[in-house]
Amino acid sequence: MAQTQSPLDPKRICAYMNIALEGLVEALEHSPQTPARTIDILPQDERHRLLVEWNDTATDDPQDRLLHELFEAQAARDPEAVALVYEGAQLSYGELNERANRLAHHLRTLGVGPDVIVGLCVERSFEMIVALLGALKAGGAYLPIDPDYPKDRIAYMIADAAPALVLTQEHLRERLPETITTLRLDADWSVVAQESAANPASRAASQNLAYVIYTSGSTGKPKGVAVIHSGVANYAQSIKGRIADRSGLRFALVSTPAADLGNTSLFASITSGGCLHLFAKETTADAHAIWTRIGWPDGSRGMTKIILAWSICTASRRRPCM
Template sequence: MDEGSRLPILRDEQARSITAAHELLAPSEDFWRRRLERFKTLQLPFLSSPVAEAPPRWQSSSGGIPSALAKLSPLDRTEYLVTAWLTYLARITGETELQLGWTPVSDGSQAGSKAVEVLIASVVPMEITIDLEQDFEEMRKVVAAEFAQLRAHASFARDLIARCPTLRGVEALRLHRPWPIGITITTDSCSVAGDLKTSPRAGPALCGDLLTFEICALDGSFRWHFDASRLAPKQTDRMTQHLQALLHGVMADAGQPVGRIELLPAAERTYLLEDLNRTAAAYPSQRCIHELFEAQVRQAPEAVAVVHEDERLSYGELNARANRLAHHLIALGVRPDQPVAICLERSLAMVVGVLAILKAGGAYLPLDPAYPSARLRQVVEDAAPRLLLADAAGRAALGPEALVDLSVVDLETATPAWAELSASDPEPRALGLTARHLAYVIYTSGSTGTPKGVMVEHRGVVNHTSWQADRFQLAAYDIFLQRTSLSFDAAVWELWTALLIGARVILLPLDRQFDVRSIVDLLNRHRVTVLQLVPSLLSALLELRDVEQNAIGSLRYIFCGGELLRNEIVAKWLQLASRALVNLYGP
């Protein structure tokens, strides 16, 4: 429209239709306002990383229902399908408070009026709370009640978003399809039962920006309409199989809790539980951790092993320092399977200390000086080590009472008693040390009660680090950031996976381990390729405006663990980078 031009004058019939439509919608405005104020989106956990600025590529695939379900009335079939679909979404996303796009069912009162159609929202929010402990019939009643609400309130005027102050700031609500996932019911047949077809174009109006689940009320068939640039066709085929498996489970026993109904077809269940667990592989099961480290020393003694602030040690230097300390520990009586406590701030001395304990045959017992003193004393009392490697911070954290029964080796001393001892590798066989002896003892968090000690053998660590290096093709050119407390299991691979393949370890100073800006600076300064973060810290890192340029340019992998990795964090990462994000939660 050119500047100065006038809008066309409405005909009397159009004006009356618009006025009547607003009068019809007005009683439901508060209902929709409250629901829109609770706006939320749902993300599927198996999205592809889209090509930047790529237009949507809409495709469709269809599926049918079990024959027993086909015998039900159209209304019952529809309720079954919708309940099953919403249950499935709750199961795979972990979200039980669902809000999806819904195509309102017109009663024909405004039929034929284009002026009215453009003023009324074509997609509205469906809201459902899925209780996974309820049986299917109870959840079906919840869905039926929501259908009644949607019929009663129909839709809302599009300008509601602009008129309502609490909605204006929600940018997504200005989109034609605010919800990524939508559901619509039609009277057109979606497919022949059981058929799986893919066509290049989606037929009906879409109500989901990513995925629309279309149900035919007449025959119970259904169809997915999806953006293939973000959701692979093979995933919608899997969803069809899962949904059909769930429906078969419901028809077999509708009284079971919806959270326990089988989702997997037999073939996929066998693949996941049996085929993928055929993971037997050769690894150096007879070698101790430090023996594999020593092999890297012989291969590249001048290569940088560990860096802390402005200090660094080569593989040869780290080995020599650890050997001298190990000979001292052997002289102090350290033997295989004997726990040796170590309580230091993150430093070169910390790495020297844990390596020396292993070389002496002991099992390191990590104590984090940042932990409460009562927690540290509880661990010491339970594990009963006789020897402690510490710095000033470690001794202060433990307190004088805990030190009474411990022989303390000060790793900060300027004139260590072991400085002139041999730099040669202690001989494991002479110590009676094998890969079946303990490498470390680590304590659980105590979140479910008293912290419990977990004893881990050398061969277990070697198995894990060998798998990780092979699975992710990690190599000597990689640079690991070590930021996890030694008291957490993730620190094991941050340290040993790196040092057993000849890679470099960058130690993040303890006082900066939760400072995302410091982490970004170190990533950029040292060109880190392998990073471990808890999801909450990854989320904070992704909020930095310059994260794309300064933080991830050199990264090959980000490993996440320690917390649930939420779908929204994964979605943010996929928008930002093509680097691998690996979920290690729940080892």
């Protein structure tokens, strides 16, 4: 009897053992000098899967697709599908696309274009995703700035990256240096709302910047890492390819977009037609609350895809989870 941890298939494990034991008996009977390391332990179908199927990585996807174009394709395909959920409110793909388009058109009037950096200092909200997509659609690159960062780190990032402006919210303006140009996504939205809701023509290319993200600075000063469209679009496409046959996926954005961990859930969701749940800051600081929102045990009332820091996983073991 074989005992395995779900979701490993016991029959699959038994097949391994059977092949290995048959090979061992065969070698002992006919060629006892055979080195054990040369005995085949994989069934033929498993060997084919490893050597052929999983190495079939050819793709027909264009290599010059931009990250926001992958999102636009989803918005055009199913504009009524729910793209974002936050604190009980929902935003469809069509609504999200239109808001991002209006912002993109306005940013272009402010000089944003290829390789022009736009800072994002916005709390978790619909506006955070609108700002991110708006910067990309304008042709620029976004610089995520966590509002909870110390003021001196925020000032350092802005001075080092030199964004053309920072998208923020009225109550966060005092967190930013007085000299930086800002656009408040709440107080100034009446001006942005006058812009066109149509997709702006793409100006960026696959080798232009998509975003700039800063390291923690634990070994010295934080360092900016520039990421181009081709790399992150290829990553998003690879995830999309793995889940293309599934619909109704629900993703959770737990980590801050100012860390690359958060981008896995973010990009995977908005480029595949998934529904992205934005967790409030208070929820992300409570491991028990996170696990409650995820839903146990089969995800039927919670998330189907979530990326967590290991500290959250270990913390959940110290508190009972639903």
